Amino acid sequence: MRVLQFYRTYLPETHGGVEEAIHQICLSTRKHGVVQRVLTMAHVQNVETLELPEGQVIRVPVQAEPASCSMGVEAFRVYREQAEWADLIHIHYPWPFADLVHLLSGAQKPVLVTYHSDIIRQSLLEKLYAPLRWLFFRKVGRFVATSPNYLATSRLLQRLQPRVEVVPLGLAPESYQPPSEEALRAVEQSYGSGFFLFIGVLRYYKGLRFLIEAAARTGLPVVIAGHGPEQKALREQAERVGAKSVQFAGFVSDDVKQALMARAAAIVFPSCERSEAFGVTLLEGQLHGLPLITCEIGTGTSFVNQHGETGLVVPARSSEALAGAMQQLHENPEKARRMGLAGRERFDSVFSGNQVGERYLNLYRKLLEPDSI
Template identity: 25%
Template structure:
């Protein structure tokens, strides 16, 4: 078949990726790819769900059930490859630990079957393990002859020991746009919002401490915590709030979705996400806040510095430094005009770079380039 005839046919891609549940960034992007008209029209697609975890706490853990499910996965992937004969296998692997060892086997099996493979990272941690003899040996073999997609340029340092920059493509995540975003409701207080799973590593206690410091300074504000209870329980949370005398300043609402979640964005002046979660790469919740025209404060974790423009759309603060966090919040409480301006700049940046259609078109372009390389 000549190149012209080849390009008139849809290339075949087997997407081996994580999809919900559980709900996290990688799984949501997997769902967006699965449902994308742009991608499904551009390629002949088949999908295989790589997820073994039942919830966020289960990610990276082992067990007999998982081992049996994994053996079944390998068998089914092998059958699918033989039947479908894809032009490209797209895999969203884990970066470290037991989950990496599992995905190492998947990718090496695909290589043994002479498949062209691209991996798309939604997590990180390779640099923290590369000094270990076994992991270093496995990484060297794993990354050989692979193309890699990363969410942001700062994440390249995590794989730079094993992958040349020329073999890396950058594709920021995007999210669906709200067709109609109502005007923000008026409110007397300066409203702060945290929206994520209620986990220590998401910075929940750091924001609580920052609120205590703001109260001590006599600042008027209210902080809403929205998210599923996790390693922080509702009992522990409210015990801490009462201990710090913050009952009038902080309210936790549990998990909210759809219109209920949007209602919190509508009354928010500032979004704060002081995460130090070890798998944090490109939090979609920051994109949600930016779309709503809300200034954001977060940390220099993963690729967050590629989302928030320091001093323009918000601030990036040191991890686990609630006093510094409180200082930035206090400044924006005292300068609401600057806070609003940052929110509008963030909204403009979202529209230009982080919509789902931008992601779909960019990932399609990258995949086409990889498929036709070496043809």
């Protein structure tokens, strides 16, 4: 079985939740004999192909990025060529350019769409885009929601029933290497241990301004790892409010990320908008046996993190609530330890790469066998 993954950006150029989700889907389905290719956009001069463990990655030059929607004229040609190779096409939403590319390609292969998030910020542009989206959606055989929470709260996904199935994101533990001694020493020297850890792209919807305020209230150590458009404003805020316990690690390598997880007391994930549909970092935290602190925003973050069992779920946009949750875990280390262990058990039972890979494999087979749809 040959599957073409299609999304606007991918590793190694960018590192985000959707990129990691595609990476893990490819790894977990390859165990079952699925040959995967990833077609994506990148800041390259010419079309190029990378050979990665998960499969070939074909990168097409980006020529424009209006409202973060990557576009490039060569994508039309390369997509037609790769669609001919594939038995099935797996597209990751939202990316309006993908809808146009597929519709103009004339490809007749079965299509699966993983629906990662509603379009939240560009509401006016979404209204203009809606007719194109519905033309594309008519061509889609199945949609995947990444959590029952998101399916229940997304009006658009509700309109797509009964073509929607829930398949959570997952991770293959063997795809993560333990941190090196060098990385562990570097983390300990720079940040110590027992800190509250955030890892991710520094975007508006991550709610990090509330985390910085919570750190200023409590004085508890916080490490923010990652870079992004909010980086300068967050550093300025931390200095302004006197959040001296907050340290910014910037972009970190996979080795350093694993070392940070190994030395952290908990993962704190203060995302405050529905743009945060799941949170792969939460799964990585559970893989390391860490308790989680998240905010209730009606998405998969509260599917991963079960309040009172694997961590604490607090109201969104409340620095006071975040501070209270951090203080609670800090003052009750045994409770935090039990939550971390429960999180690892939940990871093994719900989010393991093998289970997710098998569920996607079953979906691929359904789409390739019309009588079963």
